[in-house]
Each structure stands twice: as C-alpha cells, then as structure tokens.
Amino acid sequence: MELSEVLTAKLKEMLKPVNGFHMNSSITCLRIMQAVLEIKKDNDIVIVSKGHSAPAFYVMLWKLGLLTDDELMTFAHIDGLPSHVARGLPFIEVSSGSLGQGLSVANGIALANRIDGKEGRIFVILGDGELDEGQIWEAAMTSAHHKLDNVIAIVDRNFHQLTGGTEEILAKEPLAEKWKAFGWEVREVENDVEKLKKVIMELEKVKGKPKVIIARWVE
Amino acid sequence: MIESFREAFGRALVEIGRENERVVVIDADVKGSTRTVYFEKAFPKRFIQVGISEQDMIGTAAGLAIAGKIPVASAFASFLMRAWEQIRNTVARDNLNVKIVSTHSGFSDHMDGSSHQCLEDIALMRVLPNMRVVVPADAYATRVLLKQIIEIEGPVYMRLGRDYAPRVYNDGEEIVLGRANVLREGEDILLVATGIMVSVALQVADKLREAGISAGVIDVHTIKPFDEDTLLKLAKRVNTVVTLEEHTIYGGLGGAVAEILSEKMPKRVIRIGTTEFGRSSRDYISLLDRYGLTADKVYDKIAGVV
Numbered sequence: 001m002e003l004s005e006v007l008t009a010k011l012k013e014m015l016k017p018v019n020g021f022h023m024n025s026s027i028t029c030l031r032i033m034q035a036v037l038e039i040k041k042d043n044d045i046v047i048v049s050k051g052h053s054a055p056a057f058y059v060m061l062w063k064l065g066l067l068t069d070d071e072l073m074t075f076a077h078i079d080g081l082p083s084h085v086a087r088g089l090p091f092i093e094v095s096s097g098s099l100g101q102g103l104s105v106a107n108g109i110a111l112a113n114r115i116d117g118k119e120g121r122i123f124v125i126l127g128d129g130e131l132d133e134g135q136i137w138e139a140a141m142t143s144a145h146h147k148l149d150n151v152i153a154i155v156d157r158n159f160h161q162l163t164g165g166t167e168e169i170l171a172k173e174p175l176a177e178k179w180k181a182f183g184w185e186v187r188e189v190e191n192d193v194e195k196l197k198k199v200i201m202e203l204e205k206v207k208g209k210p211k212v213i214i215a216r217w218v219e
Numbered sequence: 220m221i222e223s224f225r226e227a228f229g230r231a232l233v234e235i236g237r238e239n240e241r242v243v244v245i246d247a248d249v250k251g252s253t254r255t256v257y258f259e260k261a262f263p264k265r266f267i268q269v270g271i272s273e274q275d276m277i278g279t280a281a282g283l284a285i286a287g288k289i290p291v292a293s294a295f296a297s298f299l300m301r302a303w304e305q306i307r308n309t310v311a312r313d314n315l316n317v318k319i320v321s322t323h324s325g326f327s328d329h330m331d332g333s334s335h336q337c338l339e340d341i342a343l344m345r346v347l348p349n350m351r352v353v354v355p356a357d358a359y360a361t362r363v364l365l366k367q368i369i370e371i372e373g374p375v376y377m378r379l380g381r382d383y384a385p386r387v388y389n390d391g392e393e394i395v396l397g398r399a400n401v402l403r404e405g406e407d408i409l410l411v412a413t414g415i416m417v418s419v420a421l422q423v424a425d426k427l428r429e430a431g432i433s434a435g436v437i438d439v440h441t442i443k444p445f446d447e448d449t450l451l452k453l454a455k456r457v458n459t460v461v462t463l464e465e466h467t468i469y470g471g472l473g474g475a476v477a478e479i480l481s482e483k484m485p486k487r488v489i490r491i492g493t494t495e496f497g498r499s500s501r502d503y504i505s506l507l508d509r510y511g512l513t514a515d516k517v518y519d520k521i522a523g524v525v
Binding site for chain 1: 243264265267268269270272274275276277278279280281282283284285286287288290304305308309312313315
C-alpha cells in the first residue's frame with residue numbers, strides 16, 4: 001500500500017466510532033499536512049485554521065511516531081485527543097475550531113518574528129469553505145500590507161463545505177484572482193504531497209509578499 | 220481635578236514601552252482617538268496597524284503573544300465587542316497573554332450616540348474563563364493598573380472611558396490589581412462602584428452623611444477576579460448594598476455583587492446602572508444625568524428606597 005492509502009485507512013479506523021467525524025475534510029487535508037510536516041524546519045510554525053481536520057493531523061502525528069495507535073483511538077474521549085486541534089498538542093500553537101481565525105494569528109507570529117529578526121515560515125492550512133469568513137480577508141489584507149513573505153497559506157480546495165458544494169453555498173471563484181487582487185503570490189496545484197512540496201520550495205524565491213497555494217482536490 | 224482616561228493610557232503606554240521591549244501595540248485605525256499614536260511615535264517598529272478590523276486585530280494580537288510579545292490591542296469598547304468570539308476562542312481559551320484595552324466605554328463617547336456607547340462589555344468579558352476585567356476609576360488608577368496588567372501573565376480586558384476622569388486617588392496611593400480599595404467605612408449602607416462611578420459614590424456618601432446616613436464606599440477596579448473578602452467584610456455591617464456602574468445592571472458589577480452576596484451573605488442589593496441603549500448628546504454630563512448616573516440622581520434613588 002502507498003503511504004497515503006495507509007494514512008487514509010488509519011483515519012477511517014480512527015473515525016469509525018464517531019460516525020466519520022469530518023472524514024472528507026480530513027481526507028483532503030491529509031496530503032497538505034503531510035507535505036507541510038515533511039518540509040517543516042525547526043523554526044517553522046504550522047497553524048491548522050480548519051481545526052475540524054484535526055483527525056488528519058493526528059494521523060500525521062501517528063506517522064511521525066508522536067502518537068500511538070491507542071492514543072489515536074482516544075479521539076474525542078473526554079480526556080483523549082480533542083475533536084478540534086488545541087494548543088498543547090505537538091506543533092499546535094493555537095487552538096482552532098472556530099473558522100476564519102488562523103491567518104490573523106499567523107500574521108501576528110510573523111510580525112513578532114520580524115521585530116525580533118527571527119527566521120521561520122508560518123504555514124496556515126485553510127479550508128475553502130472557511131474563506132466565507134470575513135476575517136480571512138481582513139487578515140489577507142494585513143499580510144499583504146505588511147509584506148509578510150514568511151506567511152504561506154494553503155487552501156484545501158476540495159469544493160465542499162458543510163451543507164453542499166462551495167460554489168452552490170457561496171461561490172469562491174475566481175479564487176486565485178481574489179488572492180492576487182489582495183496582493184498575494186498565488187499558485188494553483190493539485191492536492192499531492194510531492195507537488196505541494198515543490199511549489200512551497202519554489203515560493204521561497206518570492207520576496208515581499210505573502211503566498212497562497214490553492215491545493216485542488218481532483219480525485 | 221478632571222483628567223483624561225485616554226491621555227493617561229497613551230502616556231503610560233509610552234512609559235511602559237520604554238521599560239519593557241516586549242510590549243507591542245496594535246491598532247484598528249483609531250490611534251488618535253485611543254492615544255496609542257504616542258506609542259507609535261515613540262516606538263514605530265513596535266506599533267502595528269491592521270486597519271478597521273477588530274477581529275483581525277485580536278487574532279494578530281494572539282499571534283504576537285504566542286511569539287512572546289506582550290500585545291496591547293486597543294480600540295473603542297463597542298467595536299472590540301464585535302471580536303468577542305475571537306477573544307473567546309483564540310485568546311481566552313488558550314489563556315494567551317493579550318492585553319485588550321478599550322476606550323470610549325460607557326456613555327463617554329457622548330456625541331457619537333448609541334452605536335458608540337458600550338454598556339455591555341463588562342458583562343461580556345466577565346463570563347470568559349481566564350479573562351481578567353479591570354476598570355480604573357481615574358487617570359492615576361489607569362496608569363498604575365496598566366503597569367500591573369502588563370506585568371502579569373494572561374489575558375486582561377481593561378475598560379476606559381474617553382476623557383472625563385474626575386480624580387479619586389492622590390498620586391502615590393496604593394492600588395493593587397485584584398484588591399478592592401476601601402475608600403470610606405460606613406455602618407448603614409455600602410456603595411460598591413467601578414470606573415467613574417467611584418467618584419460619584421464618594422459624592423453620594425457625602426450627601427448621605429449630611430442626611431445622617433453612614434455610607435461605606437469601595438472601588439472595585441478589578442471586577443474579575445472579584446475581591447470577595449473585601450466586599451463581604453464591608454457588607455457584613457450594613458443592610459443594603461448599592462452597586463454603581465456606567466454599564467447595564469445585567470451581568471456587570473451589579474450582577475457580580477448580587478451573585479456573591481446571594482450565595483454567601485444574603486443582603487438587599489440595589490443595582491444602579493442602565494437598562495437601555497444610549498443616545499447622542501453634545502454633553503456627557505447631561506447624558507449621565509438622563510440615565511440617572513449623576514450624584515444627585517443616585518442620591519435621590521437611594522433616598523427613595525432606604
């Protein structure tokens with residue numbers, strides 16, 4: 001079995017007792033998380049703004065040996081793994097669960113790093129449905145205005161949100177043009193670990209503006 | 220002597236910024252009105268502008284705190300409340316070291332009317348776990364308490380009026396975060412006040428004394444955590460406790476006092492504050508008078524029921 005198949009199988013096993021809690025959102029987010037965690041350096045920070053993809057994140061921690069099989073199965077138990085990512089978990093700097101807030105936090109960390117002359121990228125994983133939240137666009141303006149080129153947003157473009165297709169609930173397209181108009185460097189790529197890693201590397205060369213990768217789910 | 224809350228805040232921020240390099244100030248395009256513009260001029264690299272976006276401002280402050288800064292996010296109280304959910308879910312839930320300082324609270328933005336007059340913020344902030352709620356009585360208390368909230372770890376909501384800050388304290392007087400200040404001892408009635416209503420409470424106590432009624436006065440500058448010991452110690456001597464706040468009587472200081480007394484020392488509690496939205500006024504004092512918050516109106520209300 002390919003690694004992605006192993007991870008997906010693990011995710012399904014983990015979510016079986018909880019009726020597949022946000023299964024689809026987690027499956028499409030798995031490869032984005034894998035790419036980010038494989039590329040992450042010590043001083044990089046990862047913010048899971050779409051906190052309901054927590055199961056995918058836990059599966060990645062399991063793959064990295066940071067969670068055991070038993071721990072994975074404690075998902076959403078009172079004293080087990082929280083249903084949405086929470087501060088205190090490995091790599092998690094800020095609790096999530098309420099959509100639209102992660103990009104602002106990323107900007108704050110980037111601004112603090114700038115004051116301190118510290119290096120490090122801040123990856124923010126966003127849902128495409130999450131882009132309905134106005135705060136995302138407030139934050140997008142802040143990142144661009146302050147030229148926060150260490151902020152890298154990755155949109156899980158799976159075309160689904162809670163009650164239907166993204167274009168049917170609230171149209172996002174033309175999405176790339178929107179980010180561009182907000183002053184961001186934009187890349188559109190398939191939701192694939194190696195392709196995502198390659199784009200992240202390429203974007204290192206772009207200076208003076210924040211970057212967003214729209215990771216399209218094609219399966 | 221009447222000073223200005225926001226002037227005291229803006230100037231104290233600069234003093235604090237000089238001593239503590241971790242302090243960073245964030246603004247939602249109201250720096251002139253809040254007086255954080257003084258900090259911007261003194262420390263431009265530690266001043267962050269996010270534009271008219273209070274929700275983004277709170278999230279950005281959270282990020283700054285995560286990265287080790289002490290962010291002071293400041294705006295008008297009314298419009299900070301649109302970020303209540305951000306304050307709840309990103310700041311309070313993770314117990315982040317974000318200092319939220321609101322200005323123009325209560326009726327103090329008299330000219331701008333009901334949209335700008337914030338009479339609900341104490342209640343909204345008080346219900347959040349981890350959040351401390353601080354309401355200074357005057358400009359001196361603003362300076363002293365601001366320094367203390369910067370020193371402690373964790374989220375704080377500090378509530379300031381705009382300009383009208385009658386002096387309650389003399390320079391050098393002790394004000395300790397978390398400890399209510401007993402300003403008068405009294406045997407018949409206890410006035411428990413916060414913000415500018417502390418000065419009103421002192422005037423009312425004087426008038427009551429002339430009428431032969433001995434009134435105690437305490438300044439609850441820290442509404443959360445509430446100094447229950449001081450309240451209970453003073454309330455023990457009296458039959459009636461009156462709370463005074465430039466805020467709705469629901470869930471603010473009056474609510475907090477009623478909760479504590481009903482559970483630990485049942486007493487009659489009269490809550491003086493508002494129950495309505497505000498309105499525009501060219502003059503702040505006439506607005507306070509309309510809503511029953513001047514010394515004369517408070518005295519009449521107390522005299523009518525005691």
